[in-house]
Amino acid sequence: MPSPAAPVDASEPPEAPRQPRPSVGARERRETERLIADWEAETRRLGLALALMTLDASVITGPKWAHRFIIAVSPIIEDSSFLFYGAGFAALLTLPERPDQSAPMVAQLPGRHVPVFTRGCIAATLRSVPVRIEGTVLREDCRQEFYRAAFIAVGSEPHRQQRLVFGAFNCRLAERRG
Numbered sequence: 001m002p003s004p005a006a007p008v009d010a011s012e013p014p015e016a017p018r019q020p021r022p023s024v025g026a027r028e029r030r031e032t033e034r035l036i037a038d039w040e041a042e043t044r045r046l047g048l049a050l051a052l053m054t055l056d057a058s059v060i061t062g063p064k065w066a067h068r069f070i071i072a073v074s075p076i077i078e079d080s081s082f083l084f085y086g087a088g089f090a091a092l093l094t095l096p097e098r099p100d101q102s103a104p105m106v107a108q109l110p111g112r113h114v115p116v117f118t119r120g121c122i123a124a125t126l127r128s129v130p131v132r133i134e135g136t137v138l139r140e141d142c143r144q145e146f147y148r149a150a151f152i153a154v155g156s157e158p159h160r161q162q163r164l165v166f167g168a169f170n171c172r173l174a175e176r177r178g
């Protein structure tokens with residue numbers, strides 16, 4: 001490969017500029033920020049709080065939904081359950097392809113992520129704005145795992161016993177230094 005100062009032969013095509021690949025951290029942030037941007041666009045379009053009925057079921061299994069989820073939040077947070085989650089979300093958390101809607105979410109999640117999801121669901125149902133959560137958890141193999149998540153309460157009926165939370169989650173292992 002020629003040095004940057006070397007002349008270029010006119011018959012050779014110019015080398016394409018190198019585009020930095022997005023880091024895993026950028027992908028994590030992009031998943032949660034894309035969810036929030038989509039939610040904001042829908043609420044502007046509809047002029048009211050996003051409702052489950054406004055979600056396009058035809059794209060719910062597509063790549064846009066890979067890291068997204070919908071949780072039925074119960075008054076007793078430990079009884080909340082997944083209604084839906086994408087394939088990427090399931091793979092990250094070693095969950096089955098389809099959620100078991102009869103089992104509590106806390107029984108399905110890896111223990112290290114239970115506080116993230118319970119805290120996110122509680123915060124989302126108490127606020128009328130998207131909730132962003134990020135941090136690290138310690139895995140069973142003593143490695144650090146970075147995560148980012150967004151939680152949004154769906155609908156605006158504060159007196160309902162069961163609420164819905166729409167969200168996105170992504171994580172990655174910290175690189176070992178050695």
